[in-house]
Amino acid sequence: MGLTLTWxxxxxxxxxxxxxxxxxxxxxxxxxxxxxxxxxxNALRVSFGLAFAAACVNLVMGSIIVWAxxxxxxxxxRIFDAIVDxxxxxxxxxxxxxxxxxxxxxxxxxxxxxxxxxxxxxxPVGIFVAMxxxxxxxxxxxxxxxxxxxxxxxxxxxxxxxxxxWQTIIRVxxxxxxxxxxxxxxxxxxxxxxxxxxxxxxxxxxxxxxEIAPLLIVIRLSEFRYxxxxxxxxxxxxxxxxxIFAVNRLQRWAQSRIPAR
Amino acid sequence: xxxxxxNLVKKFGSFAALDGVDLKVDNGELLALxxxxxxxxxxxxxxxxxxxxxxxxxxxxxGEDALAQGARERHVGFVFQxxxxxxxxxxxENVAFGLRVQPRAVRKDEAAIRAxxxxxxxxxxxxxxxxxxxxxxxxxxxxxxxxxRALAIEPRILLLDEPFGALDAKVRKELRKWLRxxxxxxxxxxxxxxxxxxxxxxxxxxxxxxxxxxxxQIGSPDDVYETPATAFVHGFIGESIELPIHVDGGVIRLGExxxxxxxxxxxxxxxxxxxxxxDMLVGPPGTGAFEGAVQHVRNFGPVQRAEVALAxxxxxxxxxxxxxxxxxxxxxxxxxxxxxIFAG
Numbered sequence: 001m002g003l004t005l006t007w008x009x010x011x012x013x014x015x016x017x018x019x020x021x022x023x024x025x026x027x028x029x030x031x032x033x034x035x036x037x038x039x040x041x042n043a044l045r046v047s048f049g050l051a052f053a054a055a056c057v058n059l060v061m062g063s064i065i066v067w068a069x070x071x072x073x074x075x076x077x078r079i080f081d082a083i084v085d086x087x088x089x090x091x092x093x094x095x096x097x098x099x100x101x102x103x104x105x106x107x108x109x110x111x112x113x114x115x116x117x118x119x120x121x122x123x124p125v126g127i128f129v130a131m132x133x134x135x136x137x138x139x140x141x142x143x144x145x146x147x148x149x150x151x152x153x154x155x156x157x158x159x160x161x162x163x164x165x166w167q168t169i170i171r172v173x174x175x176x177x178x179x180x181x182x183x184x185x186x187x188x189x190x191x192x193x194x195x196x197x198x199x200x201x202x203x204x205x206x207x208x209x210x211e212i213a214p215l216l217i218v219i220r221l222s223e224f225r226y227x228x229x230x231x232x233x234x235x236x237x238x239x240x241x242x243x244i245f246a247v248n249r250l251q252r253w254a255q256s257r258i259p260a261r
Numbered sequence: 262x263x264x265x266x267x268n269l270v271k272k273f274g275s276f277a278a279l280d281g282v283d284l285k286v287d288n289g290e291l292l293a294l295x296x297x298x299x300x301x302x303x304x305x306x307x308x309x310x311x312x313x314x315x316x317x318x319x320x321x322x323x324g325e326d327a328l329a330q331g332a333r334e335r336h337v338g339f340v341f342q343x344x345x346x347x348x349x350x351x352x353x354e355n356v357a358f359g360l361r362v363q364p365r366a367v368r369k370d371e372a373a374i375r376a377x378x379x380x381x382x383x384x385x386x387x388x389x390x391x392x393x394x395x396x397x398x399x400x401x402x403x404x405x406x407x408x409x410r411a412l413a414i415e416p417r418i419l420l421l422d423e424p425f426g427a428l429d430a431k432v433r434k435e436l437r438k439w440l441r442x443x444x445x446x447x448x449x450x451x452x453x454x455x456x457x458x459x460x461x462x463x464x465x466x467x468x469x470x471x472x473x474x475x476x477x478q479i480g481s482p483d484d485v486y487e488t489p490a491t492a493f494v495h496g497f498i499g500e501s502i503e504l505p506i507h508v509d510g511g512v513i514r515l516g517e518x519x520x521x522x523x524x525x526x527x528x529x530x531x532x533x534x535x536x537x538x539x540d541m542l543v544g545p546p547g548t549g550a551f552e553g554a555v556q557h558v559r560n561f562g563p564v565q566r567a568e569v570a571l572a573x574x575x576x577x578x579x580x581x582x583x584x585x586x587x588x589x590x591x592x593x594x595x596x597x598x599x600x601x602i603f604a605g
Contacts, residue, residue: 158362
């Protein structure tokens with residue numbers, strides 16, 4: 001107990017407190033001025049907006065991947081299963097360079113997309129792609145064990161009671177997976193908001209357009225404007241905390257409808 | 262609703278789960294499919310329900326081809342061994358599920374659904390659990406809810422797959438009686454699968470004994486117990502003594518020893534003799550067809566069970582009344598009151 005608290009304090013709470021203390025050096029007016037500057041607002045908007053969109057895409061695509069991995073036996077299934085973890089394991093900078101090379105105007109995917117008039121690298125779309133890449137394992141790995149535990153008999157039961165495939169998915173399978181899906185969404189979102197390495201390579205980092213908040217913090221730090229940097233950091237922290245808290249509540253609500261077996 | 266199954270074959274890889282099964286079920290029957298695990302009984306039930314498909318053969322309901330329909334269209338109530346209740350729904354919503362997923366054109370309105378669910382919960386005597394979740398119920402309660410859920414759609418046939426298999430012995434006994442009286446009340450053609458002979462004999466009107474994907478015998482509980490059609494049925498139902506015998510020249514021999522039993526009409530060669538444990542009557546030495554030495558005796562409720570080493574070399578267990586004086590070391594004569602001989 002004591003060890004747990006001490007460890008948590010040293011690792012998490014003290015650095016966070018330091019962050020808040022540093023911000024206190026600013027007067028409320030200064031704090032407000034930093035936050036309401038166009039560049040800060042745009043950076044936060046890019047970070048949170050795209051992270052949320054990417055997490056939603058990951059939720060849908062991740063669920064489909066999980067379904068295939070759990071319910072079907074196909075050649076190479078184990079390899080695909082292992083590939084899911086690649087974004088976990090890959091150094092983010094390597095991922096960033098690889099994605100950039102792939103989506104650059106002369107890259108394998110970038111070239112055909114450019115021909116269609118779609119530019120991915122060095123635009124917000126690139127950020128979006130990178131966030132999807134690094135978030136997908138979070139959804140897959142949280143939902144997978146729950147789906148494995150889900151008895152296929154309940155689908156047969158629904159079918160024999162007259163439910164169509166669609167009704168079975170909507171009324172039986174998704175509600176059973178809801179807590180795991182929400183957790184996966186929250187984790188993928190949190191990871192995408194904080195992602196730095198893979199995004200800055202592909203983003204182009206144009207202020208107000210494709211500049212993410214973590215990058216803006218680094219820029220402020222390199223300009224020795226520490227207070228500015230911590231102010232942005234505090235906002236990210238608070239928003240992330242609120243989101244995690246909300247998802248937690250949602251999850252608990254969903255779980256209360258499925259008491260432990 | 263009558264069910265007819267003709268020449269059903271189902272293979273899993275090289276294993277034949279069903280190997281040419283023919284079966285007719287009459288309207289309103291309560292039929293038991295009895296057999297050891299791997300005998301194909303559950304596969305047969307799942308094919309009738311539309312949860313599995315045969316490799317060959319026909320299934321018809323009231324003369325109509327059932328294989329042309331999926332599980333959804335067959336209108337069959339299915340009860341699973343492990344209940345398969347929806348854990349995120351209350352008991353009420355579980356039972357209402359089949360009514361809520363009906364096509365809009367025939368779906369009942371909310372008040373009618375509520376009334377119907379109430380009626381079903383009353384039928385299974387669990388109306389006071391309507392707002393609970395399945396995880397808050399005991400095994401026996403869950404299975405009764407699963408049954409109410411299956412009955413909600415007014416199924417043409419009710420199929421139960423080892424319905425009491427996951428329950429403890431006491432609850433299982435209660436539910437058996439309850440299922441019988443429930444069937445009497447609703448009178449839907451029902452088939453249930455079990456590996457428990459006592460359950461099959463106690464609950465069903467008719468018992469189908471299966472082994473290795475084939476039907477060994479179909480008959481009333483009395484038929485399959487009193488006049489088993491095959492060696493398998495004799496060995497599987499009731500407790501039997503099985504002895505390898507040899508028939509030649511009108512004499513039955515156990516090892517070298519001739520037995521004082523009638524051998525008329527028996528084909529010469531190796532055969533097996535079956536006797537129920539309680540049909541082996543104990544007498545003084547030299548009076549019966551068999552002779553043996555008592556090894557040990559244990560009391561088993563109303564009977565005493567004795568292990569006897571026969572003169573022919575085999576050791577058997579017999580059940581004798583408690584008032585018979587039996588002690589380890591005694592030499593006794595044994596005479597089978599009834600017995601059956603199967604070739605092979």
